[in-house]
Amino acid sequence: MNRGYAGFYKNYYLRSSYEYAYAKYLDFHKIPWSYEDHSYDIGYKTYKPDFFFYDQNGKLEKIVEIKSRNENVLIEARKALDCIKAIYNVDFELITYKHLLELYKPLPFSLTSTIDEWIKSEKTTINKTAHGKLNAHYNLKHSENAKKKIGEHTRKLWASESLAKKKMLEGLKKSGMKKGYIRVARVQRKCIECNKEYEVLSTSPKKYCSRTCSGNSAIRNATVQYMEKRESIHKGIRDYVIRWSIDNKDIVLGTPLNKIKTTISQLIHDIQSKFGVKDIRVISKAVFGEDRGRKELIRFMKKVCNEKIC
Incomplete structure (x- = not known):
């Protein structure tokens, strides 16, 4: 079962096939639900649960988090949910693949077919950095207040000696950039497969304009060998x-x-x-x-x- 598929369902951007399966289960039983309505500050980080359930008066009754069978992930999720319960007095439920199997037993369709339906849907993608309409932030713009906060946060990171700053520097070093300034010259090259021109860092060993060309060349060479x-x-x-x-x-x-x-x-x-x-x-x-x-x-x-x- 692949949890890497994400996409839109009822205008919500669900992040896994398990979440879709749970949403379908709720819809079958006509149980109203909402998705990622609120983030909770639990001290050591902020946490945004998956599903939110409200009573007829709009009061939050409970939250539900959907997770994989990975033991470490479950431990971390339960720790966060326990904090939410202790700080905000919100009831929670942690659901895994095992629980979904039990929930689906009485249904006229199987969990496997539901997950397969999600994977094959045109509205899903396995790319976590999806482009265009499949991206959860598609067509959304930062408010001026959000831009200000992002700027302040970035300046604090650059002024610190944190692990996050080190990772940022590593990324910039690999890209040939340094805080927005080009450090390594870029050159024009011709793809040795299709002869198309492309721009690349002068220090890059890249010989192909795309993965497609690289793959075609590799397949041909492997076939010859x-x-x-x-x-x-x-x-x-x-x-x-x-x-x-x-x-x-x-x-x-x-x-x-x-x-x-x-x-x-x-x-x-x-x-x-x-x-x-x-x-x-x-x-x-x-x-x-x-x-x-x-x-x-x-x-x-x-x-x-x-x-x-x-």
Whole structure:
């Protein structure tokens, strides 16, 4: 079950297939719900639970958090929810895949089919940094107050010696930037696959304009290497069959066409030990260029013995 798929459902941006499954369960039972309505300050961080449930008067009754089966994640989530309960007196429920299975047992559709439905939906994406309308912040602009807070927070980070600052510096160093200023020159290169021009840092080893071009090149190179290796192995097998036939001339010539298996079995065993190939069809193809079967192979071996081919 993949929890990496996120997307929109009823104008809410759900962040996993499990959350979608729980929302479908609630809708089936016509239970009103809301999603990520509020963040709670629990001292060591802020925490935003998944589902919110209210009574008829609009008073919050409980919150529900959906998590995977990862034990560490569950421990961290329960710790946060316990803090919310202690500080804000809000009841909570922590639901995992195991709980979802139980909830779905009486339903006319399965949990697996529901998750599969979500994964195949055009409204979902496995990319956590989704672009366009699949992004949870699509078309949303920061307020002036939010911009001010972001600026203040960023300035505090740069003035500190925190781990966050170190990570920011590492990221800027990798990108060739330093607090907004270009430090490493950028150059124009041509993709060695499609000949398209692209811009890149002068220190970058990048040779392709995209992953598609890089992948196409890798596939082609791998195919060429495979073909060369296969050709080499086939030649080795053919030469070995000839040598083996000559070395075991009496056995080969004494093998009737209706009792080939014993002779061929020993040859196959030796070829497998030397080349890692045990399929008689591959061995036949190595000798003839195509699969002609065991009888043609033994005829070839007899011919080798009679004509002393080497």
